[in-house]
Structures are given as C-alpha cells and as structure tokens.
Amino acid sequence: MKQLLATLLLAATPLAAVRPTPAQERKPMVVVISLDAFGASLLHDPVLPVPTLHSLMQSGAWATSMQPVNPTVTWPNHTAMVTGVTPAKHGLIANGLIHGQRTGGPIGVEFHADKSKLVHVPTVYDEAKAKGLVTAEMDWVAVENAGIDYSFFEQPVESSKLIQEMIASGDLKPEELKNFNHGPSQPYRDRLYTRGAIYAIKHHHPSLTLLHLLTLDGTEHAYGYKTQAGDNGVAFLDDQVKEVINAVREAGDLDRTTFLIVSDHGQSSVHHSVDPNAVLKNAGIQPSEAAALAEGGATYIYETHANAALTEKIKAAFAASPATDTIPSESEMVAQGWPRPANNDTAPDVIVYAKEDWKFGGVRPNAPNPEPQTGAHGYPNTRPLMQEIFIASGAAIKPHAGEQPSFPNLDVAATIAKILGLSYSNMDGKPLTNILK
Numbered sequence: 001m002k003q004l005l006a007t008l009l010l011a012a013t014p015l016a017a018v019r020p021t022p023a024q025e026r027k028p029m030v031v032v033i034s035l036d037a038f039g040a041s042l043l044h045d046p047v048l049p050v051p052t053l054h055s056l057m058q059s060g061a062w063a064t065s066m067q068p069v070n071p072t073v074t075w076p077n078h079t080a081m082v083t084g085v086t087p088a089k090h091g092l093i094a095n096g097l098i099h100g101q102r103t104g105g106p107i108g109v110e111f112h113a114d115k116s117k118l119v120h121v122p123t124v125y126d127e128a129k130a131k132g133l134v135t136a137e138m139d140w141v142a143v144e145n146a147g148i149d150y151s152f153f154e155q156p157v158e159s160s161k162l163i164q165e166m167i168a169s170g171d172l173k174p175e176e177l178k179n180f181n182h183g184p185s186q187p188y189r190d191r192l193y194t195r196g197a198i199y200a201i202k203h204h205h206p207s208l209t210l211l212h213l214l215t216l217d218g219t220e221h222a223y224g225y226k227t228q229a230g231d232n233g234v235a236f237l238d239d240q241v242k243e244v245i246n247a248v249r250e251a252g253d254l255d256r257t258t259f260l261i262v263s264d265h266g267q268s269s270v271h272h273s274v275d276p277n278a279v280l281k282n283a284g285i286q287p288s289e290a291a292a293l294a295e296g297g298a299t300y301i302y303e304t305h306a307n308a309a310l311t312e313k314i315k316a317a318f319a320a321s322p323a324t325d326t327i328p329s330e331s332e333m334v335a336q337g338w339p340r341p342a343n344n345d346t347a348p349d350v351i352v353y354a355k356e357d358w359k360f361g362g363v364r365p366n367a368p369n370p371e372p373q374t375g376a377h378g379y380p381n382t383r384p385l386m387q388e389i390f391i392a393s394g395a396a397i398k399p400h401a402g403e404q405p406s407f408p409n410l411d412v413a414a415t416i417a418k419i420l421g422l423s424y425s426n427m428d429g430k431p432l433t434n435i436l437k
Contacts, residue, residue, distance in 0.1 A: 028207070031259050033212075034212045035263050036214045039225070042266075052239070056393040058400070061432075062402075063389070066409050068388050072265040072379055073093070073378050074141060078212065079092045080410055081413055083123050085121055089339075094295065096111045096113055097113035098300075101291070106287075111155075112144060115145055124208070125208055134149050134205065136206040137211075138196040138209075138210070139154045155181050191240070194211065201248055219232075224374055254394075258397060259394045261392075266377065268385045269357070271357055271373055272322070277291060280292060280301070296376035298360065298378040301314055303349045311350060318350075323358040323360060325353045360378075388409060390407075390409075398437055413429050414427045414429040414431045415429075
C-alpha cells in the first residue's frame with residue numbers, strides 16, 4: 001500500500017513540469033473527460049482500480065459528489081455541463097430530438113438532429129469559438145453542425161476533417177470505422193474516441209477538448225451497479241484518462257492544461273420493469289389520447305389534447321402501478337428544472353418517477369420475476385446513486401485543494417468559462433473559485 005501511495009503521489013507531481021513557451025502562457029487549455037454513468041459513490045471505494053483518477057484527486061480537487069440535472073439522462077446532463085443551465089432553459093430532456101408526441105402515434109427520439117434544434121442557449125464551446133479559440137469534441141452530445149473545429153462524432157463521419165487527417169497520417173485506418181456502430185464493443189469505440197482526442201491535442205492544441213466515454217454506462221445497463229464487470233470497465237476508463245494526460249504532456253501543453261473529469265449520472269440496479277404505454281392501455285387510455293416515452297427511472301406522458309380530466313386519469317393509472325414512486329405536480333416539475341409544454345413542445349404533460357429496483361421500458365416478453373439484474377438511470381436527481389463525479393487538476397487548480405462539498409453540475413460550464421477567460425453571465429452555474437488559482 002505504501003508503494004502504491006508513493007507511486008500515485010509521484011504521478012501527481014508532473015502536472016506543471018513542462019516549461020511553457022510565451023504563446024502557451026497566453027492561452028490556457030481545458031480538457032473535459034466525461035466517464036458516462038460513473039456514480040460518485042464508486043469514487044469513495046478505496047480499492048477501486050483507478051490510479052490515474054486517484055492521482056488527479058491527490059494533486060488537485062474533487063467533489064464529494066456533483067448533482068445532476070433532471071432528468072438524470074446522458075444528453076441533458078452533458079448539455080447542462082456546457083451551458084450552465086437546466087433543461088428548463090437549454091431544452092434537452094432525452095438523448096436526441098423527441099418527435100411524434102401529441103400526434104396520436106408512437107413517440108420516437110431522433111439521434112441525428114441538428115444542435116440548433118436541440119440546444120436553445122449558447123454553449124461554452126460557442127463562446128470559445130466566438131473568441132477565436134480552437135475547439136474539439138469526441139463523442140460529445142448534441143453537436144451535429146455545432147461548428148466545433150475538430151469532431152469525432154459518436155457515430156463517426158469519415159468525411160469529417162479530424163478523421164480525414166487521422167486517416168491521411170496513418171493514425172486511423174478506414175477499416176477501423178467499418179460497422180463502427182453495430183459490430184465493435186463499447187471499449188473498442190471508446191479507445192477510438194480517445195485516439196481522436198490524442199491526435200487533436202498533439203496536432204491542434206485545442207483550447208477546449210470535450211471527450212465522452214461510454215464503457216461503464218453500457219456495462220452497468222447490461223449487468224447493474226457495482227459488479228466485477230463494472231470494476232473492469234472503470235479500470236479501462238482510467239487507462240484512457242492516463243493516455244490523454246500523456247498526450248498533453250507529449251504535446252508540451254501540460255503546464256497550461258486543466259483537466260476536469262466528470263460524469264453525467266450514476267446507475268441503479270433493477271430487477272423489475274414496466275411498459276408505461278401498457279399502464280395507459282390498461283387504464284382505458286387510448287394512444288390517440290396519450291402516449292408515453294420510457295426513460296428508465298422516469299417516464300414522460302404526452303397528452304394529444306391536454307385537459308385536467310385526462311391528466312388526473314393518467315396520474316391515477318400510474319399511482320396504481322407497482323413501479324411508481326412519485327408523480328410530481330406542475331409546481332414541483334418547474335422547481336425540479338423541467339421544461340414545460342408552453343415553452344417547449346418536447347416537454348411532457350406528466351412525469352412519473354420509478355421506485356428503486358424498478359424501471360420504465362425495456363420489458364422483455366415472458367421474463368422471469370424478478371428479472372435478471374440490469375441497470376437504469378433517469379431517477380430524480382436527489383437520489384444518492386444518481387450523483388456524479390467531479391475531479392479537477394492541473395494548471396488552473398490550486399494544488400492539493402482536496403475534497404469539496406457537493407455542487408450542481410451547472411458549475412462546470414462556468415468554471416470552464418472562467419479558466420478560458422470567457423463570459424458566463426448568462427449561466428445559472430457559478431465558477432468554482434474556491435479551487436481555482
């Protein structure tokens with residue numbers, strides 16, 4: 001144990017080891033790495049196999065937890081961390097653009113939707129671009145046609161500038177992208193996203209790099225929270241973080257780079273599932289009247305023609321469901337940061353939260369009861385297992401600032417803006433000045 005601690009402390013010291021050039025001093029860099037579904041409770045495990053994260057924690061600052069926004073879903077929370085506002089303002093409540101709601105037909109979510117249709121407020125990368133700073137993203141969300149300089153999309157586009165450069169230089173082979181979205185495992189995809197970040201950092205030195213890795217999320221959806229498979233996943237992710245840090249060091253940028261390691265939500269193990277549209281059907285509510293979109297720990301119900309009587313009938317139907325925990329009132333939805341239909345046509349009329357060990361959606365025919373363990377998120381942002389991680393280390397962070405009390409993830413965007421010298425006046429989040437130099 002003493003040898004391990006010595007190794008971690010030694011690894012923590014080089015974050016300011018490279019002598020900067022005058023040009024480097026003028027332009028700080030921020031690298032944000034999001035480890036999807038990495039719950040704050042995991043980080044408190046003293047034997048979790050994450051030496052790189054532990055090193056960053058020791059050299060810089062880390063939060064007891066970071067609170068996500070509602071819904072505790074990937075795209076809304078990543079968007080909160082780059083806009084500094086809740087979905088009530090930024091507009092995004094699913095992993096894409098919700099469509100088909102209030103039509104009497106099925107509801108879907110369009111993955112390939114323009115950023116302009118999804119995000120209703122400026123982002124920190126918009127502000128950076130406006131100031132002439134170079135930006136890069138790998139597997140970030142809601143970024144189609146976002147104007148980011150170097151992109152390695154979740155579903156890679158071979159014609160993109162970054163990928164064309166990587167292929168031309170031999171850093172990426174076209175066959176590595178073949179069937180990228182349907183054949184390779186998530187660790188395979190995450191490794192390529194990391195390689196994209198490494199290439200962009202070494203060749204273009206972005207002022208802002210946003211990297212999103214999904215291995216743990218996929219593993220926990222398949223097997224549940226805190227399993228051996230999950231521990232293997234976090235060890236793999238820790239290695240990816242180390243590779244990015246090494247790339248920054250090799251690029252000569254370590255002295256001016258701040259690393260922010262975050263997540264978007266945690267996960268909870270579940271053994272029971274309910275189809276929310278079956279709940280509506282069993283209550284005699286026709287698809288032409290209302291339809292539901294399942295989001296794991298929550299479900300959204302859309303009324304074709306909203307009226308008080310139908311709303312009460314829907315609430316009564318879900319109140320009788322064994323999956324239901326709470327059904328927030330209109331005022332509670334507003335207080336929880338949800339957009340409302342008057343201002344956002346993707347906002348649901350009714351929201352229902354699931355109990356622990358239950359989820360909405362993912363129902364398998366003839367499944368045993370209880371079902372084999374899986375994982376879900378989307379539950380209220382106050383639940384302990386939904387809390388996120390935050391680690392900060394590097395050029396702009398006070399050395400050995402240590403553990404910080406919990407704060408909302410809206411503060412991430414404002415902190416990035418503060419480090420890069422950008423405006424954050426339109427954000428609800430605040431810079432974490434207590435950890436900044």
